[in-house]
Amino acid sequence: MTRVAVVGGGQLARMMAPAATAMGVTLRVLVESTEASAALAAHETVVGLPGDADAIRSLLAEPRPDVITWEHEHIPLEVFALAAEMGVAARPGASALLFARDKIAMRERLDSLGLPMPAWRTVETEDEVEAFLAVHGGVGVLKTSMGGYDGKGVRIVRNPAEVDDWLAAAADGGPPLLIEEKVAYDREVAIQVARRPSGEMRAWPLVESIQVDGVCAEVIAPAPELSSALQAEAERIGRLVATELDVTGVLAVEMFDVGGRLLINELAMRPHNSGHWSIEGSVTSQFEQHLRAVLDWPLGDTSTLAPVTVMANVLGGSREDLATAWPGVADPSVKVHLYGKGVRTGRKVGHVTCMGQRVDDVRRRAAEAADWIRDGGAA
Amino acid sequence: MTRVAVVGGGQLARMMAPAATAMGVTLRVLVESTEASAALAAHETVVGLPGDADAIRSLLAEPRPDVITWEHEHIPLEVFALAAEMGVAARPGASALLFARDKIAMRERLDSLGLPMPAWRTVETEDEVEAFLAVHGGVGVLKTSMGGYDGKGVRIVRNPAEVDDWLAAAADGGPPLLIEEKVAYDREVAIQVARRPSGEMRAWPLVESIQVDGVCAEVIAPAPELSSALQAEAERIGRLVATELDVTGVLAVEMFDVGGRLLINELAMRPHNSGHWSIEGSVTSQFEQHLRAVLDWPLGDTSTLAPVTVMANVLGGSREDLATAWPGVADPSVKVHLYGKGVRTGRKVGHVTCMGQRVDDVRRRAAEAADWIRDGGAA
Numbered sequence: 225m226t227r228v229a230v231v232g233g234g235q236l237a238r239m240m241a242p243a244a245t246a247m248g249v250t251l252r253v254l255v256e257s258t259e260a261s262a263a264l265a266a267h268e269t270v271v272g273l274p275g276d277a278d279a280i281r282s283l284l285a286e287p288r289p290d291v292i293t294w295e296h297e298h299i300p301l302e303v304f305a306l307a308a309e310m311g312v313a314a315r316p317g318a319s320a321l322l323f324a325r326d327k328i329a330m331r332e333r334l335d336s337l338g339l340p341m342p343a344w345r346t347v348e349t350e351d352e353v354e355a356f357l358a359v360h361g362g363v364g365v366l367k368t369s370m371g372g373y374d375g376k377g378v379r380i381v382r383n384p385a386e387v388d389d390w391l392a393a394a395a396d397g398g399p400p401l402l403i404e405e406k407v408a409y410d411r412e413v414a415i416q417v418a419r420r421p422s423g424e425m426r427a428w429p430l431v432e433s434i435q436v437d438g439v440c441a442e443v444i445a446p447a448p449e450l451s452s453a454l455q456a457e458a459e460r461i462g463r464l465v466a467t468e469l470d471v472t473g474v475l476a477v478e479m480f481d482v483g484g485r486l487l488i489n490e491l492a493m494r495p496h497n498s499g500h501w502s503i504e505g506s507v508t509s510q511f512e513q514h515l516r517a518v519l520d521w522p523l524g525d526t527s528t529l530a531p532v533t534v535m536a537n538v539l540g541g542s543r544e545d546l547a548t549a550w551p552g553v554a555d556p557s558v559k560v561h562l563y564g565k566g567v568r569t570g571r572k573v574g575h576v577t578c579m580g581q582r583v584d585d586v587r588r589r590a591a592e593a594a595d596w597i598r599d600g601g602a603a
Numbered sequence: 604m605t606r607v608a609v610v611g612g613g614q615l616a617r618m619m620a621p622a623a624t625a626m627g628v629t630l631r632v633l634v635e636s637t638e639a640s641a642a643l644a645a646h647e648t649v650v651g652l653p654g655d656a657d658a659i660r661s662l663l664a665e666p667r668p669d670v671i672t673w674e675h676e677h678i679p680l681e682v683f684a685l686a687a688e689m690g691v692a693a694r695p696g697a698s699a700l701l702f703a704r705d706k707i708a709m710r711e712r713l714d715s716l717g718l719p720m721p722a723w724r725t726v727e728t729e730d731e732v733e734a735f736l737a738v739h740g741g742v743g744v745l746k747t748s749m750g751g752y753d754g755k756g757v758r759i760v761r762n763p764a765e766v767d768d769w770l771a772a773a774a775d776g777g778p779p780l781l782i783e784e785k786v787a788y789d790r791e792v793a794i795q796v797a798r799r800p801s802g803e804m805r806a807w808p809l810v811e812s813i814q815v816d817g818v819c820a821e822v823i824a825p826a827p828e829l830s831s832a833l834q835a836e837a838e839r840i841g842r843l844v845a846t847e848l849d850v851t852g853v854l855a856v857e858m859f860d861v862g863g864r865l866l867i868n869e870l871a872m873r874p875h876n877s878g879h880w881s882i883e884g885s886v887t888s889q890f891e892q893h894l895r896a897v898l899d900w901p902l903g904d905t906s907t908l909a910p911v912t913v914m915a916n917v918l919g920g921s922r923e924d925l926a927t928a929w930p931g932v933a934d935p936s937v938k939v940h941l942y943g944k945g946v947r948t949g950r951k952v953g954h955v956t957c958m959g960q961r962v963d964d965v966r967r968r969a970a971e972a973a974d975w976i977r978d979g980g981a982a
Contacts, residue, residue, distance in 0.1 A: 226926055226927060241620075241624065242620070242625075246940045247930075248943055250643065507935075529908050547626070551626075551900035552901075553901075557886050561625045
């Protein structure tokens with residue numbers, strides 16, 4: 225019997241369950257409540273928070289999991305210590321996960337590897353912000369080193385005085401800040417690479433992600449007009465990051481594409497929104513692959529099953545009961561994934577996937593379905 | 604909130620769970636024990652047997668399911684009565700299900716619809732068997748009208764004296780018998796059609812099923828060299844059966860292909876082994892479609908995603924712990940589905956699916972993987 229423990233009860237853990245079932249893997253999930261997204265689908269649930277040692281002990285109790293993994297990066301070090309004490313492999317490990325949680329540590333490490341990134345520096349004072357802006361066209365992107373997601377913890381800055389509050393918060397013991405050049409990119413892209421402890425790696429095609437207000441709205445796989453040179457460069461980056469940072473499981477590298485030059489924006493060490501398309505669009509989904517990788521099993525084929533796959537997020541809108549409404553979607557080829565989460569404006573509550581031959585056609589179908597589920601066309 | 608109750612804890616209920624999760628449907632399953640195949644994946648479980656009224660009441664209790672459905676045909680009439688009493692729609696209904704449970708009732712009904720079948724008659728005596736054999740080349744297929752599956756309840760007969768025991772059992776209150784001509788078919792095929800109460804129907808392509816010792820070993824989708832005329836005839840039969848027998852959910856019609864002429868062999872009113880290929884091979888799997896159909900939701904697209912999809916059953920062999928062994932399958936493109944069932948020789952304990960361009964290549968890959976999982980190549 226093989227058993228995987230997962231910390232985090234969101235949609236990422238929820239979507240691991242079907243792959244686990246098919247592979248004969250029992251999935252035990254730490255959920256924050258019985259109403260959590262993953263609670264419906266998990267094979268076994270433990271209710272608690274990652275910081276609750278008793279909950280972690282229950283998660284790791286007999287019958288003991290073979291491995292513990294995460295659906296987010298905010299894992300207290302005590303969890304790793306408990307896993308080690310109880311003899312359960314923790315993947316990815318604490319040293320790798322740090323680079324997905326702390327943007328300053330990540331930038332420093334990637335710099336040391338010579339990987340391409342936007343210009344950046346840490347900042348503590350208005351003078352430092354001003355100095356950075358002076359040499360980067362008068363505009364920058366200020367980020368908290370930790371705790372940001374979906375556009376939170378990120379601000380465009382043109383005048384140091386605008387960000388007084390964040391500088392003060394950092395000086396007052398809040399997360400340190402970094403500033404990055406505001407890249408004039410052509411598009412945002414992401415590569416996903418899976419790596420197992422024994423070293424085998426597999427990458428999916430580079431995808432384009434379309435962000436609206438800092439939140440992923442749409443992913444096109446493969447990225448339109450993807451050259452073999454760009455795919456090779458993306459894979460080189462992904463494989464180097466995975467190897468050098470000792471990532472196990474699925475790694476997502478979000479990047480800017482500037483005329484064919486790739487600059488690393490963010491890292492995620494888990495299944496990621498940019499890979500949801502793979503549930504239908506690839507022979508092996510990111511969720512199956514993550515489980516295979518953390519179990520140190522041979523990785524699955526990452527070939528695509530259609531010329532174009534498009535994933536569109538369903539963000540919270542005016543409609544509340546999505547599970548009752550969605551069957552009204554007119555297009556019978558749309559694949560719908562609901563997360564069972566309460567609807568709040570802009571919250572990721574589900575996604576849809578469409579496959580086909582032509583990018584514009586598939587994008588239109590996916591967007592229409594996602595919009596319709598969100599609000600019935602009322603927006 | 605939408606909730607579906609399922610009677611039966613085997614792999615068919617287990618494989619409904621991923622589709623239910625994605626669609627935001629809560630799946631409550633009546634399982635015979637907590638070790639049942641479906642128990643791992645079901646969102647809610649009730650332990651009991653279909654004949655246990657208290658268990659059925661629990662299955663139908665608040666929060667009340669929208670519909671109750673089945674993963675096998677052996678549903679006591681009391682279950683339908685309880686469902687009606689508790690205001691839960693039962694799909695497919697008792698009158699439809701009878702024709703999937705009772706081969707004599709099925710043959711009589713299909714005769715009345717003018718549908719093509721092997722010659723047949725009910726038999727109670729050696730003389731009746733002899734008379735039938737005399738006009739059908741001296742050989743026939745004797746079947747019990749109820750309770751047979753996977754080759755059980757079926758005997759080839761050339762001499763009436765050989766089947767004395769069955770005739771005696773039938774005379775003694777056992778299930779009545781029928782005899783059918785032994786058709787010299789070219790291949791066995793199956794069509795699956797989904798039908799919702801409001802009448803909408805969708806069919807998948809006709810598939811070829813390869814049986815070994817009366818048990819399905821392999822399914823090729825679509826059936827090789829499938830002409831549009833044969834597909835049309837298969838769909839005509841499937842749609843007519845679904846409509847006239849008032850089937851809701853997924854219907855499988857197993858048939859003999861005799862030089863392009865189709866003769867109906869068996870009916871199943873639920874997801875069926877001949878449709879497992881659709882999990883990966885079709886835009887909409889039979890499991891998702893069954894749930895949509897019994898909920899009276901719009902049906903999904905049944906297009907295929909590859910020129911050829913092959914499903915091969917993993918039958919019980921010398922290997923016991925499949926869940927630990929299967930990752931050794933060499934081919935990374937093989938999709939593995941384990942059922943979490945104890946291994947017994949010849950028992951269906953899982954299946955694999957492969958997709959590709961050429962029938963012979965895809966069949967070889969699927970068979971190699973299934974054999975390897977079964978016994979590691981030791982057989």
